[in-house]
Amino acid sequence: MSEARPFFSSRWVDVPDSVGWLPGHGLPQGFRAAGVAAGIKKESHPPRLDVGLMVSDEEATTSAARFTRSGTAAPPVLVTRDRARLDALRVVAVNSGNANAATGRPGMDEAARMQGAGAMMGRTAEDRVAVCSTGVIGVQLDGAKVVRGLLAAGKALRPDGDGDFQQAIMTTDLFEKRATLEVDLPGGTVRLSAQAKGAGMIQPSFATMLCFVQTDAVVAAETADLLLGVCVKRSFDRISVDGQLSTNDTAILQCSGASGVVVEPESESELIFGQALDALLRQLALDIARDGEGARRVGRVVVRGGHGPNVERTARAVANSPLVKTALYGGDPNWGRIVQAVGLALPDTAPLAVDVTIEGVQVCVAGSAVGHDADALAARVAGDEVEYAIGLPGDGFETEVFFSDLGYDYIKINAEYTT
Incomplete structure (x- = not known):
């Protein structure tokens, strides 16, 4: 999809001077991504991408995550929240077209299968894999299709694969919600990228969609958790499309550290990086509201x-x-x-x-x-x-x-x- 406008388009987002937008996209150092068609979405010609894989190749990757507060949270949320190391996620495996929600024990089993396939493709342990699903609720997920898709995605991983990954996570979205930024820190320049989806079933009660954020900065897990939490409260926790809380909402920040530029806690670097993350997530949140199903304003x-x-x-x-x-x-x-x-x-x-x-x-x-x-x-x-x-x-x-x-x-x- 072509860019209709520069990424930062809202008057309600303050963009720091230290932040530059890269129209060509691309992932930060240490990351590879892919998106493939696995036949989960309705048939179309050409087939729509519906399985995505995001991998950090750096063993020292740190992360942070936030999830829906729904009382009927979907199996992918439960498996990730309860079985993964949320401070050290190297892989994100995601499918669209089926939310794997309200699917009981079979749904939990399929989410676990997804986690295993993601670990194999990312060459890491299962507890370093997050799994996410989005789409129709109450329909059993065909895990065999997802696993085949993840195997294909593993072979297609590339540093500029964020576009296909973005397409693979979308459902009723009318346009892409992704960006790649360069952030000038005192110790050097780092990249910050994100891909999000969401257009309906959006309500301020955290996350309200899927959002995946990557950076090649060196960020301690505690700092990543603090910054993601603060920025989510000013972005995804502040939007509403229809007042309905999704069962699958997830936001994940991964930090590969591949740039070697360190974001020290309680430093100027942390402040500048946090401001960049805040601007990124606020604009993505506004894009989700702007894409509210059938919305004009x-x-x-x-x-x-x-x-x-x-x-x-x-x-x-x-x-x-x-x-x-x-x-x-x-x-x-x-x-x-x-x-x-x-x-x-x-x-x-x-x-x-x-x-x-x-x-x-x-x-x-x-x-x-x-x-x-x-x-x-x-x-x-x-x-x-x-x-x-x-x-x-x-x-x-x-x-x-x-x-x-x-x-x-x-x-x-x-x-x-x-x-």
Whole structure:
């Protein structure tokens, strides 16, 4: 797929001067990847790639991971979380087209088979392999196809295989979500790359998709875990497409160390590297929201006030409101829908002195409408990104949620997902 725009395209992402985007992509030193067609996705011509393999050739590779909090987490999540060394993952084996979720003991067995095949292709121990699946829930995974796919992928591994790997992890995504960055650190330049997928079943309750991140920097496992956790809270934990929490969400950061450039804990290098990772993941998260099934626009709701739980509850209520999301789709500055969503989030608080501003135009003060230029506001909400600011009584807390609109195509895509 061709690049429609530079990777960093949102005004809501701060890109450090130390970061450069590489349009040609390619993986950091020490990594090889591949994607193949194994016949798991529906038949098409040519066949769609559906099994991916990401391998770090460095024995000293460190890593960090985060997973869905769903009570019905899929077998690949359970196997990886419970059987893998999450601080030393060298291999990621992934399939799309079947989530291997709600599949019971057979699903656990197939996830374990996947882990074994990944270990063989990556020439490492099984406990250094993460397995991930994405697609339809409640259908038994044909593990034989996945294993054959991983065997083929192992033979096709190459340093510039991130494009095929990206294609192999996608389901209803309309465009690729990947990037390769160069980051200038005090000790030298390192590469940072990522591949993500996600367009539906997205809700802020961590990960909300699959995302794989690689760097050739030398990063201690504890530092990698700290940075991934912080950056996830500002990115994938801040997006919503449809308010639905996936069973398979996984985010993994692998550090090969092949560059020899060290990211020391509590150093300037850690700060700069963390800023680069933060920008990378925030843009990927926004791309997932932008690709929300059938979406036209992305919204950002910022809520400020004096009670933390109320601030968070309000932001998520607005981001998940079908009325707000359909207004966003239509470019309709109907701020009454926002006030309604705030009231739903904070029952029994009337009269609530809520302030609402849309794209810098204040439309409500202390719960009452104020005069504004309606035509100018309508023009402002017609863009690709629309920001809503909500003020609650008091101060001291602030949060944000990014969300997609809700249009006709979302219904069509999900009404026909398995048929």
